[in-house]
Amino acid sequence: MFLTCIYCLKRRRETSYSKREHVVHQCLGRFKQNFVLHEMVCDSCNQYFGDGIDLVLGRGSLEGFIRPWHGMKSDGKPLRKRLKTRVASGQKMSGLIVSILPAKGKDEPVADLMDQICFKNKTSGQYECFELEKLPSKEEIMSRGLDPKEAYLTVEDEKEVKKVQRRLKKLGLGPMKWESKEWVGDDRLVFETEAVLDAIVARALCKIAFNYLVFNTERDFVLREGFNDIRRFIRHGEGDFRKFLRPNLPPLLIEDRQLNIQTTRGHLITLTWSDKGNRIISRLSPFNQQTYEIVLCSNFSDLWRPLRIGHHFDLETKEITKLGDAAGLIVLPPGSQILR
Ligand SMILES: [Zn+2]
Numbered sequence: 001m002f003l004t005c006i007y008c009l010k011r012r013r014e015t016s017y018s019k020r021e022h023v024v025h026q027c028l029g030r031f032k033q034n035f036v037l038h039e040m041v042c043d044s045c046n047q048y049f050g051d052g053i054d055l056v057l058g059r060g061s062l063e064g065f066i067r068p069w070h071g072m073k074s075d076g077k078p079l080r081k082r083l084k085t086r087v088a089s090g091q092k093m094s095g096l097i098v099s100i101l102p103a104k105g106k107d108e109p110v111a112d113l114m115d116q117i118c119f120k121n122k123t124s125g126q127y128e129c130f131e132l133e134k135l136p137s138k139e140e141i142m143s144r145g146l147d148p149k150e151a152y153l154t155v156e157d158e159k160e161v162k163k164v165q166r167r168l169k170k171l172g173l174g175p176m177k178w179e180s181k182e183w184v185g186d187d188r189l190v191f192e193t194e195a196v197l198d199a200i201v202a203r204a205l206c207k208i209a210f211n212y213l214v215f216n217t218e219r220d221f222v223l224r225e226g227f228n229d230i231r232r233f234i235r236h237g238e239g240d241f242r243k244f245l246r247p248n249l250p251p252l253l254i255e256d257r258q259l260n261i262q263t264t265r266g267h268l269i270t271l272t273w274s275d276k277g278n279r280i281i282s283r284l285s286p287f288n289q290q291t292y293e294i295v296l297c298s299n300f301s302d303l304w305r306p307l308r309i310g311h312h313f314d315l316e317t318k319e320i321t322k323l324g325d326a327a328g329l330i331v332l333p334p335g336s337q338i339l340r
Contacts, residue, residue: 005042006214006222007235012042019046023211024267024313027058028070028286032318035311045235049207053234056082057204059128062195063286068102068109070265070287070315077101082196085111087189088128095127095174096154098191111191113154117164120150127152132164138172148173202241207234209282209294212269216309226297243298249291252283252310264288270310270323280307287315 002011041049058064060079067074069206078099087096095118098111117135118127122145130136141148153164161178167174205271210230214222232238251257252268268285277299285291310323 003039004219004223006037006040006044006210006219006230007045008042009223009231010042010044014039016042016044019043021046021211023215024208024269025054025056025057027067027072028063028267029070029313030318031082031313031314031320033320035212035320037211037214040214040219048205048235049055053136053200053204053207055079056200060200061201061204062290063205065100065193065195066287066289068100074102082198082201083193085191085193088124088192093189095129097129097131100191111189113156115155115160115169117151117153119146119148121145122147125169132160132167135171141173149176151176153178191268198249199237199241202245202322203234203237205284205286205292206230206244206294206296208286209269209271209284210234210296212282212311213271213280213296216307218304222303224302226300226302229298230294232298244295246293247290249283249293252291253288256288259317262288264312264314266315267313268310268323269313272308273304277304290304 001014003014003017004011005017017039021037021041023037024031028136054195056064056079058067059074059076060082062083064078065083065085078101080099085098085100087094087098089095097114097116099114100109101112102109115132116129117132118129120127120139128144128146136144137147153161155161155164158180161180165176165178210222210227229239229245233241233244251262252270253262254265255263265287268283268291270289272281272283273279274281278300280296280300282294282296283291284294312321312323314321
């Protein structure tokens with residue numbers, strides 16, 4: 001028997017669908033009676049996602065950054081291209097660049113100090129830090145108002161100091177005097193993190209929403225032409241990601257909105273029609289932190305069908321429950337009725 005893959009639209013033999021596709025990628029947790037798609041995503045697409053967008057979601061996105069706080073282990077080091085974490089201002093050593101690593105046998109993740117050089121800003125007196133792999137030029141130092149003579153270096157191995165001095169000299173910086181000091185970090189520091197949302201991360205988030213639509217409908221429905229744009233965006237990166245995904249929505253749960261609290265730290269996802277009934281919208285809030293709106297179809301012209309559903313993926317109990325049911329979770333998307 002031949003089946004059409006919901007992402008590449010290729011017709012392939014049943015045997016080419018040996019892997020399961022989790023609606024919410026396993027990097028965001030494993031759940032009881034997990035939502036899984038069988039024979040919907042071909043092995044080729046499954047592999048492509050696993051090596052690319054899913055990997056970035058798990059290790060290099062805002063969501064990937066939150067994972068260690070839920071005890072989620074990582075197979076590899078964090079991908080830091082889209083993430084920047086620093087010691088927040090107003091503390092000793094503010095501005096220092098760190099990498100957050102999942103804790104081993106401890107309750108909370110640990111901050112790993114990166115090898116870096118920090119220059120004092122002549123006006124503010126604050127230090128601005130640069131990783132040694134990304135040393136700034138003399139011009140950049142000057143244009144940022146930094147003092148090339150007032151700098152400190154954090155390195156794990158003291159042998160590095162000579163190497164860095166040589167590199168700085170080449171950049172026209174120095175010679176500088178160095179004195180060695182052992183840094184005793186505070187037990188608890190406040191960090192600030194910047195996470196970049198780009199097309200790669202957006203595709204991984206859109207895939208969760210599209211998988212959720214597939215799980216709640218069936219193959220024939222999601223193979224319709226109206227879903228080709230989102231399909232091509234997820235599978236091939238075609239189109240501007242802002243057309244499909246919008247961040248910074250208010251919290252999905254009405255309690256959270258009204259009381260300004262966070263009722264759960266699990267994942268939330270919903271599926272609804274737009275007010276005019278021509279667009280199919282998913283709202284996704286991994287860890288109930290950042291909330292995204294995802295447009296799965298922007299101009300639906302086929303037969304209308306009821307689509308109004310939401311689920312809570314509880315990371316503590318590992319249960320998946322329908323929103324509005326026994327869990328007491330109620331969603332109120334803008335301009336709509338309470339979902340029960
Ligand atoms: Zn495929």
